Amino acid sequence: MNSVFRLTAMLLFATGIVVPTVLGVLWPEYNWTENYLSELGANGAPHGIWMTYGGFLPVSIFWTLSIALLYLRAPKSGSLLAGACLLLGTSISYFGAVFFRCDLGCPIEGSESQLMHNLLGVIGYLTAPPALILIGLHFNKTSQKLLSVLSFLTAALCVVGFLGMASPENAAFKGLFQRMADFSLFGWVFAVAFLLRQRATV
Secondary structure: OHHHHHHHHHHHHHHHHHHHHHHHHHOOOOOOOOOOHHHHHOOOOOOHHHHHHHHHHHHHHHHHHHHHHHHHHOOOOHHHHHHHHHHHHHHHHHHHHHHOOOOOOOOOOOOHHHHHHHHHHHHHHHHHHHHHHHHHHHHHHOOOHHHHHHHHHHHHHHHHHHHHHHOHHHHHHHHHHHHHHHHHHHHHHHHHHHHOOOOOOO
16 A cells, blocks of 8 residues: 555656646746646646646546545544545645636636636635644654654645735735645645655554
8 A cells, every 4th residue: 555655646746746837838928936827727728628637637636545545544543534534625626627627817706617716726725724734733643753744834835825825915926825835735745655654653
């Protein structure tokens, strides 16, 4: 199961970070510090289909599998179960992006698809921080201090990233703030897959 978890985490890293980075480079007008990740998959975007089915869809699948494998591998506790369930909010957000693609520019208001995209996207950003805190507490209790610190740090990055991307004053850096939130989650899963001890001291 260790090798499956690590492979899944690597595939998540590839589809969640490498794919949007490459597609952003292939779109000359795209600015990774200013534009949302969702704009790569927007209706009318030059590589929108590639981002939707080569990025958002596999991310939702690999994220869900990673969280399931995390729960199966780790020593069990109520906080771990609650945290794992909350982290599925990110699965909802990415899966929703497949069916509800945003309009060009990903405005706050727009088509029905855009409104649903915004609604489902917020779910992941609201559920991830408390989930990571719960899992961080679990890791601390099971004497996996490094993973505990990484979980708390990732929760903080998610909060800062979400608040930064949602603030009108940071419009020129909303893409950067979103990457801070999303990419830190994928990096956290990658770290957990390689550092998690199945048998830990409780």
